Amino acid sequence: MLRTFTLTAALALVAVAAPAQTITLYTAGPGGLADALAEGFRAQTGTTVNVFQGTTGQVMARLEAEAANPQADVVISASWGSARDLHARGLLMEYLSPNAAMVPDFLKHPFYVAQGISALAMVWNTNSGTPRPAEWADLAGPAFRDLVTMPDPAQSGAAFDLVAGLEAAMGEGAWALLADLAANGMIVPGPNAAALNPVLQGAKAAVFGAVDYISYGQAAKGETIEVIVPASGTVIAPRPMMILASTANPDAAKAFVDYVLSDEGQRLVAETWMMPARADVPGLRPGIAETRVIEVDEDAVAARRDEIIARFNKVVLGR
Amino acid sequence: MPRAAALMTFAAATALIVLIALPVAFILAQAIFPGFARGSLADPFARLDLLTGNSRLLIQTQNTLMLAGAAMLGSLIFGLPIGVLRGLFRIPGARLWDVVFLIPFLIPPFIAAIAWTMTLQPRGYLFQLAGFDMGRQLFTFAGVAFVMTLNLFPLVYFAVSRSLEGVGSRFAAAARVSGAGPIRAFLLITLPLSIPGIAASLLIVFAMSIEEFGTPAALAARTGFDVLVTGIYTRLSDFPIDLSGAAMGSVILMAMALLAFAVQNWVATRRSYVAQSGKPASLQKARLGVWTVPALMLFALVAAIGVVIPLAAIVATSFMGTISGGLAWDNFDARHYAPIFRAGGRAAQALATSGWLALATALATAAIAAAVAVIVVRGQGRGRQAMDALSVLPNAIPAIVLAVGVILAWNSPFLPVTLYGTTAILLVAYTAILLPYPIRYAVARLRQIGTSLDDAARVAGAAPPRVLAHVLLPLMAPSLIAAMMLVFAIASRELVASIMLAPAGVRTVGTFVFSQFEQGSVQTGMAMSTIAIAVTSTILLAVNLWLARQGGSAMSG
Numbered sequence: 001m002l003r004t005f006t007l008t009a010a011l012a013l014v015a016v017a018a019p020a021q022t023i024t025l026y027t028a029g030p031g032g033l034a035d036a037l038a039e040g041f042r043a044q045t046g047t048t049v050n051v052f053q054g055t056t057g058q059v060m061a062r063l064e065a066e067a068a069n070p071q072a073d074v075v076i077s078a079s080w081g082s083a084r085d086l087h088a089r090g091l092l093m094e095y096l097s098p099n100a101a102m103v104p105d106f107l108k109h110p111f112y113v114a115q116g117i118s119a120l121a122m123v124w125n126t127n128s129g130t131p132r133p134a135e136w137a138d139l140a141g142p143a144f145r146d147l148v149t150m151p152d153p154a155q156s157g158a159a160f161d162l163v164a165g166l167e168a169a170m171g172e173g174a175w176a177l178l179a180d181l182a183a184n185g186m187i188v189p190g191p192n193a194a195a196l197n198p199v200l201q202g203a204k205a206a207v208f209g210a211v212d213y214i215s216y217g218q219a220a221k222g223e224t225i226e227v228i229v230p231a232s233g234t235v236i237a238p239r240p241m242m243i244l245a246s247t248a249n250p251d252a253a254k255a256f257v258d259y260v261l262s263d264e265g266q267r268l269v270a271e272t273w274m275m276p277a278r279a280d281v282p283g284l285r286p287g288i289a290e291t292r293v294i295e296v297d298e299d300a301v302a303a304r305r306d307e308i309i310a311r312f313n314k315v316v317l318g319r
Numbered sequence: 320m321p322r323a324a325a326l327m328t329f330a331a332a333t334a335l336i337v338l339i340a341l342p343v344a345f346i347l348a349q350a351i352f353p354g355f356a357r358g359s360l361a362d363p364f365a366r367l368d369l370l371t372g373n374s375r376l377l378i379q380t381q382n383t384l385m386l387a388g389a390a391m392l393g394s395l396i397f398g399l400p401i402g403v404l405r406g407l408f409r410i411p412g413a414r415l416w417d418v419v420f421l422i423p424f425l426i427p428p429f430i431a432a433i434a435w436t437m438t439l440q441p442r443g444y445l446f447q448l449a450g451f452d453m454g455r456q457l458f459t460f461a462g463v464a465f466v467m468t469l470n471l472f473p474l475v476y477f478a479v480s481r482s483l484e485g486v487g488s489r490f491a492a493a494a495r496v497s498g499a500g501p502i503r504a505f506l507l508i509t510l511p512l513s514i515p516g517i518a519a520s521l522l523i524v525f526a527m528s529i530e531e532f533g534t535p536a537a538l539a540a541r542t543g544f545d546v547l548v549t550g551i552y553t554r555l556s557d558f559p560i561d562l563s564g565a566a567m568g569s570v571i572l573m574a575m576a577l578l579a580f581a582v583q584n585w586v587a588t589r590r591s592y593v594a595q596s597g598k599p600a601s602l603q604k605a606r607l608g609v610w611t612v613p614a615l616m617l618f619a620l621v622a623a624i625g626v627v628i629p630l631a632a633i634v635a636t637s638f639m640g641t642i643s644g645g646l647a648w649d650n651f652d653a654r655h656y657a658p659i660f661r662a663g664g665r666a667a668q669a670l671a672t673s674g675w676l677a678l679a680t681a682l683a684t685a686a687i688a689a690a691v692a693v694i695v696v697r698g699q700g701r702g703r704q705a706m707d708a709l710s711v712l713p714n715a716i717p718a719i720v721l722a723v724g725v726i727l728a729w730n731s732p733f734l735p736v737t738l739y740g741t742t743a744i745l746l747v748a749y750t751a752i753l754l755p756y757p758i759r760y761a762v763a764r765l766r767q768i769g770t771s772l773d774d775a776a777r778v779a780g781a782a783p784p785r786v787l788a789h790v791l792l793p794l795m796a797p798s799l800i801a802a803m804m805l806v807f808a809i810a811s812r813e814l815v816a817s818i819m820l821a822p823a824g825v826r827t828v829g830t831f832v833f834s835q836f837e838q839g840s841v842q843t844g845m846a847m848s849t850i851a852i853a854v855t856s857t858i859l860l861a862v863n864l865w866l867a868r869q870g871g872s873a874m875s876g
Binding site: 024025026029030032035050051052053054055057058060061062064065066067068069071072085125127152154155187188189190193194197198200201202203204214218221222223224225317318319 | 356357358375433436437440441442443454536537540541543553555556557559560562640641642643644645665719722723726727730731732740818819821822823824834836837838841
């Protein structure tokens with residue numbers, strides 16, 4: 001009796017206390033950005049954003065496990081391919097934000113749009129006693145013997161894109177380069193952070209293919225590292241933002257996407273050292289215009305994913 | 320009154336079914352039906368090719384078993400000697416040592432692995448201090464096994480010391496009177512009587528080392544040393560997500576754990592290990608005399624390797640302005656603590672959430688474990704073995720897969736109400752993941768306690784509930800309390816299940832630290848770890864000292 005009463009009272013309380021609107025955001029890092037966007041959005045609209053933050057893999061695994069009863073309204077991933085896949089399975093809602101007008105065409109789609117963009121780069125420890133590398137191939141030279149790390153393409157979507165991009169730009173030359181790097185003692189310790197940490201401490205001298213914005217941020221905080229984008233070009237990794245078709249709050253979800261693409265939202269994105277998705281919002285670092293971007297045929301590459309990873313494992317990891 | 324016993328059995332069975340059998344059943348269903356998460360039963364056994372057509376599976380299985388064997392051996396080397404000393408002799412500062420050896424559980428395995436990497440790799444802390452590095456040794460099979468051992472050896476220490484306290488010195492004294500030397504008495508009497516405890520702790524070490532992900536992920540990837548659990552995680556974090564393949568891989572791990580459980584069970588039950596018959600025994604432990612100093616030096620050595628070095632690396636990293644600046648006084652900087660005390664109270668929220676979750680988990684697991692142990696060891700029902708076996712499974716299932724099972728079971732659209740989406744779902748998952756510790760410890764302990772005390776109490780007119788409360792529970796208390804401390808320590812920093820299950824907006828210590836690492840602020844992650852370790856170990860020390868002051872005979876140990 002008492003228990004029933006308490007339960008009813010508690011439910012009533014929850015009903016009263018619940019804000020008018022709440023949406024749930026599943027997002028890949030950086031976590032500080034998601035929190036800042038959530039706070040800014042609430043200040044503007046009164047809608048609370050509950051944030052779940054993990055790696056792209058964790059976000060996707062959670063979406064997959066919740067498929068029977070989805071919990072998220074908006075998803076931001078670090079892998080463009082994941083958005084294409086969710087769309088192909090009919091899980092996304094069509095929405096093109098009016099604020100996306102200034103986002104370049106190749107970074108938007110009727111069902112998803114870039115939040116921000118990172119590029120793949122070399123990260124070099126300036127105290128390592130090695131010559132400053134200028135090109136990807138420099139890291140295969142004797143000066144970098146046993147001193148190079150690379151994120152695992154199987155665990156980092158961006159590193160996969162780099163392998164695919166180099167193949168698109170150089171053909172078989174890309175595989176020869178990777179084989180040279182492997183012969184030069186390059187290690188592949190895991191996802192992005194695992195590849196970067198040995199370079200920060202100086203155990204290794206350079207990362208081949210690091211996600212750049214994290215390192216820009218660390219260099220700004222005084223780490224002795226430099227982010228180098230080869231003149232021959234690199235690939236970019238736009239971070240898709242999408243609304244799930246199953247959302248119970250489409251209006252609030254659309255308003256959130258609008259906010260992220262607003263001046264204020266894009267400024268918050270820029271503060272993380274990513275390139276903002278909108279071409280008219282300045283970034284803290286070189287933007288797309290200053291980068292030679294290797295174009296990758298996403299469809300063709302996605303279809304060959306297993307083949308590329310298997311070849312990478314064979315050429316670089318020897319298995 | 321049989322009604323009370325039936326009620327207890329029913330409650331314990333329900334708890335095990337809801338907490339463990341339910342998610343396991345959903346994992347099995349997911350392993351068989353690839354579309355299960357989306358509500359489809361099409362293509363059963365489509366992922367079976369994973370078992371038949373996978374050449375690396377055999378290597379991964381061999382590596383997994385080798386690593387588990389090495390971790391068991393290592394845990395014995397590190398944990399057995401100090402456990403024996405702690406159980407049989409008066410060690411100065413015994414309670415303090417207990418808390419010290421709980422610290423490895425307070426350090427998330429992936430952080431311990433990072434701490435060791437930053438210490439031993441070229442230009443790491445060892446090199447900065449001593450001019451040489453041990454990177455070559457760390458990134459090998461032995462290195463991985465070494466770091467994993469340091470996460471696990473306290474399991475053996477606690478199990479052995481508590482179990483030997485239960486055995487006491489009475490039988491050894493009888494052997495001495497009969498003419499046996501002290502070493503002979505120990506080897507032939509005391510050690511064999513503590514076999515259930517040792518076997519139980521080794522089972523947990525085995526199950527944990529085949530499931531543990533942080534260490535192999537951080538170290539083994541660089542050695543090309545591939546284990547089953549890394550494959551399972553890849554399937555769950557690598558796009559496209561393969562729930563079914565991960566579930567199938569987990570089935571192999573579950574089978575391994577059940578096999579190990581059967582061996583352990585055979586060892587522990589093929590003869591009687593009853594050491595407490597109810598005769599009054601002196602609880603005074605033997606004095607070490609001149610051996611006190613060497614014994615303390617051994618404790619200090621194990622603590623230095625297992626606790627001080629990783630802890631020092633974590634604390635040092637948290638106070639470094641930049642990682643590339645290295646260990647230099649002008650690089651000393653506390654600024655990475657600032658985001659923890661600012662940041663809109665997020666860190667405080669994470670600490671509070673993890674704190675109450677850990678406390679609730681410790682209480683819940685101990686209550687269930689006490690009931691299960693009494694039923695398994697004292698009961699007569701036919702389901703006892705199943706109950707016992709069921710309680711081992713969570714240790715063998717990678718936490719991320721168990722979390723998927725929990726989501727599948729608790730997020731079903733057919734449930735009218737559910738805990739999923741609330742913080743309470745973390746309590747459900749933590750309880751399931753950590754139940755094996757108190758159950759293994761309590762079952763092992765109860766096997767050492769003869770039934771004569773129960774019988775005496777019954778003859779004296781006590782009803783079964785009274786026997787449980789006044790005889791069995793106090794006798795199990797030392798093991799249960801040791802297990803509760805373990806549970807509290809591990810739950811306070813649990814990461815993998817928390818990431819998958821925490822409702823959006825809720826943070827725990829583990830997820831907070833992890834997101835700091837992901838963002839590239841290694842120091843802030845280490846700072847949060849430092850604070851969490853300091854807070855948790857203070858709590859555990861306070862509890863330990865309070866117990867010491869209670870000093871009751873039942874709470875000895």
